Amino acid sequence: MSIAWYLAVSAIVFCVGAVGVMTRRNPLVVLLCLELMLNGANLALIAFSRMWGNGDGQILALVVMTVAACEVCIGLGMIVAIYRRHLPIDVDELRELQG
């Protein structure tokens, strides 16, 4: 398959993730949709890496995976902290920082 097919799949996954981030209200699912967006970017990076026969894109994809793992770690810690304080698990209800 030519590289363009992989890029099309990556664009679709990214946009599905973006729609999820904008429409879902459960912060757990919002985090999952952020993972989807990062995965779409990863697929594009690896497709371009294959296109040029150059490993830099793969290294960048690995770094993106590390950043995603950190983001999950902090995000889930925040969700657990929110749950312990008996606040609603809903991104629309959590508006205290909005001023």
Add this chain to the structure above:
Amino acid sequence: MSSVLFFIAAAGVISGAVGVVVLRDPFFCVLALVAHLISLAVLFLLLRSEFVAAVQVVVYAGAVMVLYVFVVAYVGGDSGSLGERLRGPGPVGSGLRLGGAILGGALLVELLIALLGTGLEAINGHGAGYSGGAHAFGTPAYIGKLLLTRFLLAFEMASFLLLIAAVGAVVLARRRGGLGDEDEGDRLTPLDLLRPQGTGTMAEGVGRRP
């Protein structure tokens, strides 16, 4: 053969992604993401990046998703069905939510236009030449050599970032009120008389006993 595999894996990737967005129960969302990640690893293998595919399956679908499953089991929570969410009576209007979906569709159209109208010729090819071997493109040896030579700084910074994230998660999610019930620590056991003070038990560590 490889195109058949591509279409099967791409269908898995896209249906997994759609499943994450539309499914109602967060637990099923996590399972859909696991299916998505495994199909994505197949696509990575088709692009000859074996090491990244293996990391994807082991670290992402293995470790990170287990973390998600535990938190979903702990927190739970249920969000309404898709239609209910789109017009639901939340504090934020339903029009904003529908606008988000429309914006996502517009983004997809724009990305596909950019893809079709690109000037890159190589995008329609099958990628650069590939020769097998132990040190070929995408093997662990190749990635390891790159990580420890050209990208050493990025590698070290990523490890430092992981350390900071782990400490931050522990600080965020720790219990603030000590362990267990209040009256549990007041019970006197024979062990308290035999044991000298400050033996480093976990109860002392969180300040339950002097």
